[in-house]
Amino acid sequence: MNYHFEPSANAAVLHTDCVIVGVYRHGKLSAAAAQLDAASGGALQNHLDIGDFSGDKNRTSLLYNLPGVTSKRVLLVGMGEKDKLTLEALAQITQSAVNALKSGKVGNAISFLTDEIASEYLQSAVRQTVTAVADALYTFDAYKSKKDDAAKPMLEGWIIAHTIAGDFSAAVTQGFAIAEGMQVSRDLANSPGNVCTPTYLAEIAQELANSCNKVDINILEETDMDALGMGSFLSVSKGSEQDGKLVILQYHGGNAGDAPFVLVGKGITFDTGGISLKPGNAMDEMKFDMTGAASVIGTLTACVAMQLPLNVVGVIAAAENMPSSRASKPGDIVTSMSGKTIEILNTDAEGRLVLCDALTYVERFNPTAVVDIATLTGACITALGHHTSGLLSNNDALAEEVLAAGKQACDEAWRLPMGEKYQDQLKSNFADMANIGGPPAGTITAACFLSRFTESYPWAHLDIAGTAWKGGAAKGSTGRPVPLLCQILINRANQHG
Known part of the structure; x- marks a missing residue:
């Protein structure tokens, strides 16, 4: 798995298999989700208005071909109550995102989930995001005579992106x-x-x-x-x-x-x-x-x-x-x-x-x-x-x-x-x-x-x-x-x- 940090990113114009953004409870958009909603002419909000996905923690919703959005897939991840977003909750939310994608055809994903963490905790958040992804993808089949290669995730790249400037590449390296x-x-x-x-x-x-x-x-x-x-x-x-x-x-x-x-x-x-x-x-x-x-x-x-x-x-x-x-x-x-x-x-x-x-x-x-x-x-x-x-x-x-x-x-x-x-x-x-x-x-x-x-x-x-x-x-x-x-x-x- 390759990991990378991308600052000052716009979620709507990134070339990847899937963009991952957070939505808080009751449909409140994260900064990156707001970028997608603006670019798509409100298509993301229209999806939320249907009511099937409300932003409850660890819930996910996969959308395809949103107008005005470069990525063919957008994964919405429920982040729960904004004032309850802790580092531990972020790790759980990240693993929910990985679990939602690892059975599909997604090879590379760009996640904006850490973008919502307060700046003083970002170093730790970025490190833990990498370990959370690795944990969700971990398998141990060394002693099985038949390996189920078809069931192994296609995910091979995970970019941690932020809508704001900053360099957390060192934290990515430490997390890896x-x-x-x-x-x-x-x-x-x-x-x-x-x-x-x-x-x-x-x-x-x-x-x-x-x-x-x-x-x-x-x-x-x-x-x-x-x-x-x-x-x-x-x-x-x-x-x-x-x-x-x-x-x-x-x-x-x-x-x-x-x-x-x-x-x-x-x-x-x-x-x-x-x-x-x-x-x-x-x-x-x-x-x-x-x-x-x-x-x-x-x-x-x-x-x-x-x-x-x-x-x-x-x-x-x-x-x-x-x-x-x-x-x-x-x-x-x-x-x-x-x-x-x-x-x-x-x-x-x-x-x-x-x-x-x-x-x-x-x-x-x-x-x-x-x-x-x-x-x-x-x-x-x-x-x-x-x-x-x-x-x-x-x-x-x-x-x-x-x-x-x-x-x-x-x-x-x-x-x-x-x-x-x-x-x-x-x-x-x-x-x-x-x-x-x-x-x-x-x-x-x-x-x-x-x-x-x-x-x-x-x-x-x-x-x-x-x-x-x-x-x-x-x-x-x-x-x-x-x-x-x-x-x-x-x-x-x-x-x-």
Whole structure:
């Protein structure tokens, strides 16, 4: 798909397969729709007067051969109430437009939908338009023996046009990079567990490093981790025939010596629960338990595409959690890289066991901040559902930065509390701590566990258990939180630029 920005455009005289304009509720015309109505001698208003289309949000109406209009097609898209037009609503409206066109013969479209967004939000709106289009067009059929090429959309060009002057080409470029990163993340997460193993994640990371001379890679094998004392990580990976990997990607986009921003992703490529075996229902979805790692690779892919002037380290803690004669047992005690001992009360709380050693490892980079990303707790789904990621942090400024970026990117998080009163739930009679704190406040106590390994730097934890994928008929990865992570890095790059 090709994307382009076109300023100072007149919707009536553009040569394209389809012009897309917004209409607000009760038939109120957007600026671009007014251009079409004037050029057609009121034909657009006459269509609205019939009453079948009133501008309700996400409704569409496709018109053909309007007099005085160059494009053979005009797609009207309902934008709802004008005072309720948010960035999130715009993304939904854009996807409605794509869905209305992708089954037809439209190869190129010019959309004026972002033209209605207030100027202070236009950079974000343009970026999100590109990611919304890419999201609506995304398919994953890599493992189907017969590809339905006839059903694939003909759309190959999407121009974002404005009736006023201005240049948002940079935002288009960023949006395309973020969309590319989301696709990488989704493809990895959607791949089956017998393909997407820890070794496979390392290979994909290696390909990224090979593609850009600004990216270095270091892959720690289990023998390397054993030498470093990563007993917590190895307590998870030892139960599988698939060797665990700790993959470190370093993107050198900033000045040499500048402290990097670090991303750490949970990469459990399949999670059976280990000896604390999960129920069989929907266990296939546990292939998505590596989405944190996938989002790190996707975000670094976007960094390379955007050429962000920032130093970023991406760490992928990849392992498979399997039951076997070598697997950890409830009650086992292991020693983490930090030297702290952990009583494993539940082997299905394995993500925090690989992450804690990764979080200790990244101290060597003297990071400016660390964000870990993990499909960590079902309790987060209970608390926040499937719309909002959970956020916990040991640093208020970093937490606010993450929350603000989430709003900008329409990839929102919500901060949960974390304090000593919750730490008490991790007490163990036999080790420095237990790996679970019981059913109450499960998301919080999981973060409290991780916080014990992040005392030397500003740290935030994103629990994406509810937002990383969809189940049911729409089963598949969402690509989140790549937009949020990219927005954090874009904002940081802008501050330092």
